[in-house]
Amino acid sequence: MTTLTSEQLEHLETFGFLAVDEVFDAGEVIGPVIGEYCAVLDQLCEELVRRGELSETYAELPFGERVSRVYVETQRVYAQYFDFSLPQKKIAQDTPYWAGPAVFAALTNPQLLDVVEQIVGPEIYSNPVQHVRVKVPESIAPRDADGNVIYGATPWHQDSGVVNAEADDTEMLTVWFPLMDTDAENGCLQVLPGSHRGEVLTHCSGVQGLAIPGAMLAEEQARAVPLPAGGALFLHRKTVHAALPNVSERIRWSFDLRYQPIGQATGRASFPGFVARSRSRPEAELRDPGAWDEMWREARDRLASEPDPSYNRWDADDPACA
Numbered sequence: 001m002t003t004l005t006s007e008q009l010e011h012l013e014t015f016g017f018l019a020v021d022e023v024f025d026a027g028e029v030i031g032p033v034i035g036e037y038c039a040v041l042d043q044l045c046e047e048l049v050r051r052g053e054l055s056e057t058y059a060e061l062p063f064g065e066r067v068s069r070v071y072v073e074t075q076r077v078y079a080q081y082f083d084f085s086l087p088q089k090k091i092a093q094d095t096p097y098w099a100g101p102a103v104f105a106a107l108t109n110p111q112l113l114d115v116v117e118q119i120v121g122p123e124i125y126s127n128p129v130q131h132v133r134v135k136v137p138e139s140i141a142p143r144d145a146d147g148n149v150i151y152g153a154t155p156w157h158q159d160s161g162v163v164n165a166e167a168d169d170t171e172m173l174t175v176w177f178p179l180m181d182t183d184a185e186n187g188c189l190q191v192l193p194g195s196h197r198g199e200v201l202t203h204c205s206g207v208q209g210l211a212i213p214g215a216m217l218a219e220e221q222a223r224a225v226p227l228p229a230g231g232a233l234f235l236h237r238k239t240v241h242a243a244l245p246n247v248s249e250r251i252r253w254s255f256d257l258r259y260q261p262i263g264q265a266t267g268r269a270s271f272p273g274f275v276a277r278s279r280s281r282p283e284a285e286l287r288d289p290g291a292w293d294e295m296w297r298e299a300r301d302r303l304a305s306e307p308d309p310s311y312n313r314w315d316a317d318d319p320a321c322a
């Protein structure tokens, strides 16, 4: 078990982030996840070929090259096919998502939860704000009419800013980890050390989602956080962070998960979270990956017939966004 030192816990407390190079066994956790996503991509390719949108399935290529070929040939991004969360808007009965057993095993990995427990405490809830992010190199990435990469570098934001204000006091911990070694070239995260001590800042809608205006940030203080596969970055909910662009020749692939003490608001009440670990009531822990998938299916069915929830508390015409 990785035991965090008091220096590491102090670092998190003081700077709002902590990078740990060895959290879990990369082969044990990431291998099956990659295997599962290869099957998801396989399905996607078959579907696109059937619909006449892709010339061939590229079945012989490894995941990264295959997904890149699909994005380049179709000039589209299929992020939602891989994600284990639903979009914030326009959810339909057939909105794709992937909540498979290897992904569930990663979310509930005991080595990962051992570290989370040292920060969040022994009663751990898996917050439903969680994503897999596959980013193809910016040099070949599909772009919108204005030339912006469609699924590019995540802009500066706080994770508190992308959930409802009801979760402002929730002790939500973000756990970001790469499925491959990441560095400044292939688009690792960057943080503003100590920014978690401030308020929840104004977030404005932009091409890549909600973003804090540059004028509110001391960007020159940014610290890139490279990480090997098997390592993780832990972030306070108010730590300002962003991703660097993927200027490498390969994909950049990561998970971002959030955990919090059981019983606190998640900030996205219409999405399903679950008890990942409970030392006081172990029988409350969710252990069945099929049940987790079912929870997402039910949420999708329900949300498909309901108005879109809103997770953005700021006005588009907020003067800070002008």
Ligand SMILES: O=C(O)CCC(=O)C(=O)O
Pocket: 133, 153, 154, 159, 174, 175, 176, 241, 242, 243, 254, 255, 256, 257
């Ligand atoms: O991986 C990214 O590009 C962004 C991740 C992020 O913002 C997060 O983990 O909270």
Ligand SMILES: [Fe+2]
Pocket: 157, 158, 159, 241
């Ligand atoms: Fe984030």
